[in-house]
Amino acid sequence: MPGKPPASSSTRSVERALALLAAVCTGGTGPLVELARLVGLPVSTTLRLLRTLEQDQFVTRAEVGGYRPGPRMMQLGAQALSHEHLVPLSRPALNELVEATGESAYLSVTGPGATALYLAMAQGTHSVRHAGWVGRAFPLAGSAAGSVLLGRTPDKGWTSIASGIEPDVTAVAAPVTGPGGVAAALSIVGPTYRLDESAIGRFGPLLTHLAAGLGAQLGGDQLVHCSEKPERTEAMPTTDPAHPAEPRTMPREQR
Amino acid sequence: MPGKPPASSSTRSVERALALLAAVCTGGTGPLVELARLVGLPVSTTLRLLRTLEQDQFVTRAEVGGYRPGPRMMQLGAQALSHEHLVPLSRPALNELVEATGESAYLSVTGPGATALYLAMAQGTHSVRHAGWVGRAFPLAGSAAGSVLLGRTPDKGWTSIASGIEPDVTAVAAPVTGPGGVAAALSIVGPTYRLDESAIGRFGPLLTHLAAGLGAQLGGDQLVHCSEKPERTEAMPTTDPAHPAEPRTMPREQR
DNA sequence: AGAAAGTTTTCACTTGATGGAAACACCTTG
DNA sequence: CAAGGTGTTTCCATCAAGTGAAAACTTTCT
Numbered sequence: 001m002p003g004k005p006p007a008s009s010s011t012r013s014v015e016r017a018l019a020l021l022a023a024v025c026t027g028g029t030g031p032l033v034e035l036a037r038l039v040g041l042p043v044s045t046t047l048r049l050l051r052t053l054e055q056d057q058f059v060t061r062a063e064v065g066g067y068r069p070g071p072r073m074m075q076l077g078a079q080a081l082s083h084e085h086l087v088p089l090s091r092p093a094l095n096e097l098v099e100a101t102g103e104s105a106y107l108s109v110t111g112p113g114a115t116a117l118y119l120a121m122a123q124g125t126h127s128v129r130h131a132g133w134v135g136r137a138f139p140l141a142g143s144a145a146g147s148v149l150l151g152r153t154p155d156k157g158w159t160s161i162a163s164g165i166e167p168d169v170t171a172v173a174a175p176v177t178g179p180g181g182v183a184a185a186l187s188i189v190g191p192t193y194r195l196d197e198s199a200i201g202r203f204g205p206l207l208t209h210l211a212a213g214l215g216a217q218l219g220g221d222q223l224v225h226c227s228e229k230p231e232r233t234e235a236m237p238t239t240d241p242a243h244p245a246e247p248r249t250m251p252r253e254q255r
Numbered sequence: 256m257p258g259k260p261p262a263s264s265s266t267r268s269v270e271r272a273l274a275l276l277a278a279v280c281t282g283g284t285g286p287l288v289e290l291a292r293l294v295g296l297p298v299s300t301t302l303r304l305l306r307t308l309e310q311d312q313f314v315t316r317a318e319v320g321g322y323r324p325g326p327r328m329m330q331l332g333a334q335a336l337s338h339e340h341l342v343p344l345s346r347p348a349l350n351e352l353v354e355a356t357g358e359s360a361y362l363s364v365t366g367p368g369a370t371a372l373y374l375a376m377a378q379g380t381h382s383v384r385h386a387g388w389v390g391r392a393f394p395l396a397g398s399a400a401g402s403v404l405l406g407r408t409p410d411k412g413w414t415s416i417a418s419g420i421e422p423d424v425t426a427v428a429a430p431v432t433g434p435g436g437v438a439a440a441l442s443i444v445g446p447t448y449r450l451d452e453s454a455i456g457r458f459g460p461l462l463t464h465l466a467a468g469l470g471a472q473l474g475g476d477q478l479v480h481c482s483e484k485p486e487r488t489e490a491m492p493t494t495d496p497a498h499p500a501e502p503r504t505m506p507r508e509q510r
Numbered sequence: 511a512g513a514a515a516g517t518t519t520t521c522a523c524t525t526g527a528t529g530g531a532a533a534c535a536c537c538t539t540g
Numbered sequence: 541c542a543a544g545g546t547g548t549t550t551c552c553a554t555c556a557a558g559t560g561a562a563a564a565c566t567t568t569c570t
Contacts, residue, residue, distance in 0.1 A: 009519090012557070013527060014272040014307045022311075025331040033547055042529050047549075052269045056277075057367040069335035071366045074374065076280040077332010078390025080324035112312045112327045119329065135333025264550090266527070268558065288516060297560050302518070 016041060017049045024059050024067050031066040084109070086176070086184055087120045089217055093186060093210040094122035101203050103190035104130040107176075108145040109183070111137045116146050116185070130169060130189040139165060144173035145185035151175075153182075157208035160200045162192055170195035172203050174211035178218035186211040271296060272304045279314050279322050286321040339364070341431070341439055342375045344472055348441060348465040349377035356458050358445035359385040362431075363400040364438070366392045371401050371440070385424060385444040394420060399428035400440035406430075408437075412463035415455045417447055425450035427458050429466035433473035441466040 016039070023038050036046035050067060053059045057072040081087060090107040097105035104124040111117030115137040124130065132138075140146035144161040153159055158174040172195065173187035186207055188195075195203075271294070278293050291301035305322060308314045312327040336342060345362040352360035359379040366372030370392040379385065387393075395401030399416040408414055413429040427450065428442035441462055443450075450458075 009303055010307045010310055011268055011272065011303055013266055013268050014304060015311065017266065017269040017272070018308070018311050018313060022327070022331060025335045027334075031547065032549095043548080044529060044531095044550085045527085048264055048266055048527080049269060052265045053273070055265055056270065056273050058273060069331075071364070071372055072277070073332060073335040074339065075366055075372050075390050075392055076277060076324075077328060077335050078374075079282075080280045080328040080332050081390075084329065109329075110326065111330055112325075117326055117330050119333075135330050135336075137330055268526080286516065287518095298517080299519085299560060299562095300558085303558080 013049070016045070017053060020046065020049055021053055021058055021073075024053075025069050025073060029066060029068040035067060081119070084119060086214070086218070090120050090176075090184075090186070090214060091122075093214055094120060096210060097186070097188055097207070098122045098124060100206055101188050101190075101199075102126050103188040103195065103203075104132065105186070105188050106132060106145065108149065108173075108185040108187060110140070110149050114140050116140050116143065116149055119184070124188075124190060126190070126194070128191060130191070132189065144171035145187045148173045148175040148185045148187075149182055151182055156204065157212075158204040160195075160204065162195070168192050170200070172200055172207055174204070174207035175215075176211045176218070177215040183215070183218060186214065268304070271300070272308060275301065275304055276308055276313055276328075279308075280324050280328060284321060284323040290322060336374070339374060341469070341473070345375050345431075345439075345441070345469060346377075348469055349375060351465060352441070352443055352462070353377045353379055355461055356443050356445075356454075357381050358443040358450065358458075359387065361387060361400065361440075361442050361444065363404065363428075363440040363442060365395070365404050369395050371395050371398065371404055374439070379443075379445060381445070381449070383446060385446075387444065399426035400442045403428045403430040403440045403442075404437055406437055411459065412467075413459035415450075415459065417450070423447050425455070427455055427462055429459070429462035430470075431466045431473070432470040438470070438473055441469065 019039050020035060020041075023035055032047055032050065033043055035050065036043045039046065041049075050059060050061075054061055054067075054070070057070040059067050059073070060070040061067050086107065086109075094105045094107060097103070102125045105122045106118050107120040108116045109119050116139070118132055118134050118136045118138075121132060121134055138146070140150055142161070142165045144159050144164070147153070147159050147161070153175050158172060160170060160172040162170040164171070168191055169189060170192040171187050171189040173185045175182045176184040176186055178184075188203060188207065274294050275290060275296075278290060287302055287305065288298055290305065291298045294301065296304075305314060305316075309316055309322075309325070312325040314322050314328070315325040316322050341362065341364075349360045349362060352358070357380045360377045361373050362375040363371045364374050371394070373387055373389050373391050373393075376387060376389055393401070395405055397416070397420045399414050399419070402408070402414050402416070408430050413427060415425060415427040417425040419426070423446055424444060425447040426442050426444040428440045430437045431439040431441055433439075443458060443462065
């Protein structure tokens with residue numbers, strides 16, 4: 001996480017607009033006055049800023065329900081995520097974790113502020129399972145994934161936290177180590193009554209193994225030389241727009 | 256697409272910042288002067304605006320490579336996409352299309368301006384296949400998906416365009432009709448030498464059938480009453496943060 | 511070492527952003 | 541139906557926030 005830029009070299013109106021954008025995208029959808037209250041701005045200022053966001057389609061406004069995220073946000077968000085090529089790479093590991101453990105599996109990276117962020121997930125197979133979602137932020141402190149993202153992984157290669165941030169939930173996590181250090185965390189999360197010491201002891205090494213496999217694909221493990229990038233899966237963004245895949249003998253046109 | 260807000264009720268500095276954000280997210284990653292040239296702003300202005308974006312982690316700046324999308328963009332983008340619950344719903348249909356046709360399959364919605372946007376996709380199984388990606392925008396005009404999104408679906412329920420926007424590529428599309436009309440387009444795209452009249456004639460009705468199934472799940476077909484929402488798949492955003500899924504007997508805490 | 515290119519800072523200037531208040535529109539209740 | 545409450549939009553005097561040219565600084569390349 002690079003140092004913060006100096007606070008004085010900022011632009012207030014942009015800050016305010018970004019705060020509004022964040023509010024709309026994180027569930028604060030609704031009428032104008034509600035958003036103004038949420039963000040703490042005068043209504044006329046809020047309207048003007050939301051108008052600007054709407055003009056460029058970062059938000060849209062419906063007669064019923066008010067403001068919500070616009071197509072531009074989806075486009076740019078998807079393209080930003082596509083820069084994180086870890087997402088498709090993690091798909092097989094996430095699926096395997098669910099198959100082996102039955103619990104919900106997550107790929108997390110460091111998020112805004114002191115948070116971590118789910119970038120990809122696979123739902124557990126049990127009726128009673130942990131329900132997170134892609135894009136969700138959670139505290140680095142006190143979470144298993146947060147711990148490994150902060151570089152606090154014990155020598156055994158994985159860590160677990162029982163009833164940490166929330167009661168009755170246990171998480172097991174292992175770091176995905178890239179060339180620059182810990183790039184992401186691979187974790188499973190489930191109810192504590194299922195993820196007891198015995199289960200944790202079994203799943204921990206599996207997590208470490210799969211995380212290491214992911215890290216190896218990032219070029220993180222110099223002892224294992226990857227001769228070629230693996231084939232992209234069909235999950236989330238398949239091609240990095242900044243570095244499109246080979247045209248595969250045909251022009252890159254779409255319908 | 257609602258009417259544009261009045262141009263005079265906008266905020267220039269916000270517009271500029273959003274243009275920079277879009278430039279960074281759509282591949283315009285690089286050093287400061289390059290972004291300034293790209294967007295057509297003075298360097299010092301560009302620096303200040305990018306500093307603001309960086310402060311709130313919409314972009315990050317590396318010593319090598321310059322600016323790129325930040326974690327905030329990924330979080331909000333993912334959450335904005337999660338509002339589009341069509342994405343997970345479309346997963347089975349996309350997979351079935353690939354299985355039946357071997358071609359790349361896409362779910363598209365209306366995007367910014369006169370564009371459409373890939374919201375989800377499944378890659379074709381052939382070595383020579385169409386290569387699009389989630390988040391990619393393409394013109395409504397001249398594309399099969401664009402046609403059906405614009406409401407121009409023939410009575411047969413599907414449409415196709417051969418060598419339209421690009422040579423040697425053919426697309427077949429059918430509309431996903433929701434309560435408010437055409438909500439999305441389901442399409443397959445592949446090389447014209449494979450998608451000839453015969454193949455198109457076979458795949459068109461399949462597309463219409465699957466698109467109708469999707470539309471029915473949106474409550475679009477009032478003749479088919481859905482008694483319950485289908486189970487969410489494990490693809491992209493599984494839970495709408497604004498309307499989280501039932502806690503499934505456990506607190507919604509994450510690691 | 512010098513030139514070129516990228517980055518950051520400075521500050522006089524002005525205009526763009528602001529927000530309170532009024533006007534307008536819609537909904538609910540007695 | 542009228543009054544009250546709430547949400548939305550417009551207006552405009554004000555000033556401070558945003559600007560951008562230029563200088564200073566740093567890094568890279570030949």
